[in-house]
Amino acid sequence: MSHEHALVDHLFRECAGQMVSALTRVLGPDHLDIAEEVVQDALVKALQTWPYRGVPANPRGWLFSVARNGALDIVRRDALLRKKLEPVFAIPTDIEVGYAEEAFGDDELAMVLMCCHTDLPRDARVALTLKTAGAFSVREIAAAFLCEPATIAQRIVRAKRTIVEQEIRFELPRGDELRARLDSVLDVLYLLFNEGYNAHEGESLVRQELCHEAIRLARLLTRRDETDIPRLHALLALMLLQASRLSARTDETGMLLLLAEQDRSRWDRTLISAGMRFLESSAAGDEVSTYHIQAGIAAAHAVAADESSTDWALILRLYDDLSAIAPSPVVELNRAVAIAMVKGPTAGIRALEMLRAHPALARYYLLPAILAGLWLRAGDSARAAACYGEALGLSCTSPERRFMQRKLAECTAHGAPAQ
Amino acid sequence: MPKYLLVARDDGRWQTASGEMSPAQMQEMLQTYGAWGERVAKQGRLKGGEKLRDGQGKVLRGGNSGLSVTDGPFVESKEVIGGFWILEAPGYADVEKLVSDHPHLNFGSLEIREIEDMGRA
Numbered sequence: 001m002s003h004e005h006a007l008v009d010h011l012f013r014e015c016a017g018q019m020v021s022a023l024t025r026v027l028g029p030d031h032l033d034i035a036e037e038v039v040q041d042a043l044v045k046a047l048q049t050w051p052y053r054g055v056p057a058n059p060r061g062w063l064f065s066v067a068r069n070g071a072l073d074i075v076r077r078d079a080l081l082r083k084k085l086e087p088v089f090a091i092p093t094d095i096e097v098g099y100a101e102e103a104f105g106d107d108e109l110a111m112v113l114m115c116c117h118t119d120l121p122r123d124a125r126v127a128l129t130l131k132t133a134g135a136f137s138v139r140e141i142a143a144a145f146l147c148e149p150a151t152i153a154q155r156i157v158r159a160k161r162t163i164v165e166q167e168i169r170f171e172l173p174r175g176d177e178l179r180a181r182l183d184s185v186l187d188v189l190y191l192l193f194n195e196g197y198n199a200h201e202g203e204s205l206v207r208q209e210l211c212h213e214a215i216r217l218a219r220l221l222t223r224r225d226e227t228d229i230p231r232l233h234a235l236l237a238l239m240l241l242q243a244s245r246l247s248a249r250t251d252e253t254g255m256l257l258l259l260a261e262q263d264r265s266r267w268d269r270t271l272i273s274a275g276m277r278f279l280e281s282s283a284a285g286d287e288v289s290t291y292h293i294q295a296g297i298a299a300a301h302a303v304a305a306d307e308s309s310t311d312w313a314l315i316l317r318l319y320d321d322l323s324a325i326a327p328s329p330v331v332e333l334n335r336a337v338a339i340a341m342v343k344g345p346t347a348g349i350r351a352l353e354m355l356r357a358h359p360a361l362a363r364y365y366l367l368p369a370i371l372a373g374l375w376l377r378a379g380d381s382a383r384a385a386a387c388y389g390e391a392l393g394l395s396c397t398s399p400e401r402r403f404m405q406r407k408l409a410e411c412t413a414h415g416a417p418a419q
Numbered sequence: 420m421p422k423y424l425l426v427a428r429d430d431g432r433w434q435t436a437s438g439e440m441s442p443a444q445m446q447e448m449l450q451t452y453g454a455w456g457e458r459v460a461k462q463g464r465l466k467g468g469e470k471l472r473d474g475q476g477k478v479l480r481g482g483n484s485g486l487s488v489t490d491g492p493f494v495e496s497k498e499v500i501g502g503f504w505i506l507e508a509p510g511y512a513d514v515e516k517l518v519s520d521h522p523h524l525n526f527g528s529l530e531i532r533e534i535e536d537m538g539r540a
Contacts, residue, residue: 003456003465007449012442040442047437047445051452051523052427052468052502054460137441209443 005055010212012043015060016135018104019067021111024132026087027071029114030164032132038070039135060100064093105223108133110170112217115159116184117168124159125188127152134213140206144195178226185221186235186291189214193239197246198397208246215239233282234291240275241298244268256403258373260307272302293322312341329360337370345378365394369404376411385411422466423506423514426530428498433526434473451522459506459517468504498527505534 016039023035042063056062071088075081092103115129126145130136138156142149162168173181196210218236221227248266250256279295297318304310319335332355340348352371361367372387388408392401440448459465478491501523508514514531521529 003453003460006453006457007446010443010446012446016442043442043445044437047440047449048473048501049470050449051456052470052504054456054468055449055453135442137444139439140441140443206443 002057003054005057005059007055007059010209010216011059012046012063013135013209013213014100014216015063016040016043017111017133018100018108019064020132020135021107022091022104023067023071023088024111024114025107025170026084026091027075027081029168029170031081032160032163034071034074036132038074039067041070042067058094058097060097061094064091064095068093101220101223105220106172108217109220109223109227110172112185112220113173113178113181114163114168114170116181116188117163117166118180118184119166119168120159120162121155122187124155124162125184126191127155128159129188129217130192130210130213131156133217136206136209136213140209144206144210172224172226174226182221182227182229182232186218186231189218189239190235190291192217193242197242211239211243211246215243230282230285230287231289231291233278233284234289234295237275237277237279237282237295238291238298240271240278241295241302244271244275244302250399254399255406256399259301264306267302275299275302288321288325290322290326293318293325297322310341312338316342329355329358329364330366332358333361333366333370340374340377345374348374349378363394365391365396365400365404367391368394369400372404372407372411376407381411381414420507420509421536422534423508423511424532424534425504425506425514425518426532427501427503427523428527428530429501430498430527433501436526448522455521462517464506464508464513464517466505466507468502470502471500473499473501501527 019039019042020032020035023038024032027035045066046059046063050056068088068091072085075084075088095103111133112129115132116125120128127141130141130144131138136144138149138153142152145152172178192210193214196207196212196214215236218232218239221232222236244267245262247268248257248262248264275295276299279299282292282295297315300311300315300318316335316338319331319338323331323335333352336348336351336355339351349371352367352374355361355367368387368391372384372391375381375384375387385408388404388411392404392408396404436448437445456465456468476491478489480487480489506514506517508517511531511533518529518531523529
């Protein structure tokens with residue numbers, strides 16, 4: 001014990017996820033609650049004692065031992081579980097720094113694959129993955145997904161029940177089952193990342209943790225040949241390239257900044273180069289997934305010195321591809337921005353006006369907000385102001401609202417009549 | 420140099436807070452205590468500390484009617500001793516300064532007592 005040891009970032013969440021996974025392998029998915037409980041108790045014990053005695057020399061090993069001892073106590077007292085005594089005891093605890101993934105990586109992988117079973121509803125997969133593998137609390141998950149904690153708690157309880165009833169196993173599936181499950185895992189990780197990346201109000205720490213966790217779990221999948229597929233590399237590239245801009249996306253007051261307004265020296269070069277390496281390795285094989293295309297778009301932004309030297313023609317081609325294999329109104333919105341950058345604001349405005357008829361976009365603030373930006377570029381601040389006014393009348397998050405209010409003020413400063 | 424006992428009392432807020440925390444929040448909280456401990460240890464002032472086990476304890480009293488043993492001290496006391504540290508400093512003023520921004524102040528009180536040095540009598 002010493003008062004001079006520091007804790008590495010994410011240590012508690014990672015240890016919790018690893019320990020819950022290892023215990024679930026041994027005790028079985030029907031005892032997931034016990035696994036979660038003894039791990040939570042171990043963390044609380046650390047919280048109670050470390051302030052006085054200092055952080056142990058091997059904090060990870062300390063947490064693993066205390067959690068394992070807690071599990072051993074329960075197993076000894078329970079006649080049905082007593083046969084698990086040996087396997088619980090066999091869970092390693094004296095893990096040297098840097099070897100935790102080696103010791104627990106396969107367990108965490110099996111946990112993620114179990115949580116993303118296709119028999120579970122999609123929102124339950126997300127909640128359960130975050131709760132068990134990511135060690136987020138119900139309240140944190142609720143905050144990230146802007147819903148009531150009770151809703152999340154209920155989703156998790158139901159998902160656990162389904163796992164027991166359907167006898168979903170804690171394992172690395174094979175063949176077609178693995179392929180289907182892997183699709184689901186990538187979908188869940190993509191959703192986690194986007195939820196963390198999108199600009200909601202408050203809980204910014206939780207949101208960054210979501211992005212970090214999505215990337216960490218995706219990296220886990222690269223451990224095994226069966227799960228280490230090019231599509232995974234494309235998703236990792238996409239997430240790393242996007243994450244490189246996380247801290248540059250807002251100014252010091254928390255105000256959202258457009259891509260063109262961001263200080264590109266604040267983009268994280270380490271994440272960009274890691275992303276570029278995954279983008280390169282994602283090209284193995286002949287599949288071009290939506291992740292591939294989106295990663296390509298993110299890469300085109302990441303390598304550009306500024307907005308004007310960005311290869312917008314390439315980005316437009318990639319949006320054309322994306323809209324061919326996964327058409328959606330939101331893709332069309334983004335494509336319209338690329339059109340404006342390649343062919344001028346008027347062409348972009350025309351493309352956007354055509355989207356106005358789309359029912360899915362009728363109440364979406366981003367359509368008039370983007371239109372407003374293009375009218376500004378076209379030099380018509382009155383029309384821009386009208387569009388920002390329209391966008392502000394639709395629902396959006398507070399950072400987005402403040403962003404548009406700032407833009408609207410810029411329009412009126414340029415001579416547009418006040419709204 | 421004189422030694423001081425720093426006693427941390429919890430008034431219930433700590434129990435409430437720690438019961439509802441997520442792993443990330445627990446780590447964050449530990450880091451605030453860790454930062455204090457690290458700073459004071461680096462100045463050579465921190466000589467140790469121990470956590471006392473919650474929810475137990477015995478209080479013994481003698482008297483005319485004989486020995487009485489009660490569970491406690493939590494029965495009568497609103498503030499329970501959570502644990503303690505031993506500090507070394509030239510005087511009370513220095514200890515006060517070291518402790519004035521202690522994270523525990525968010526959860527209860529801190530009491531400083533100088534340990535009598537029998538060798539100096």
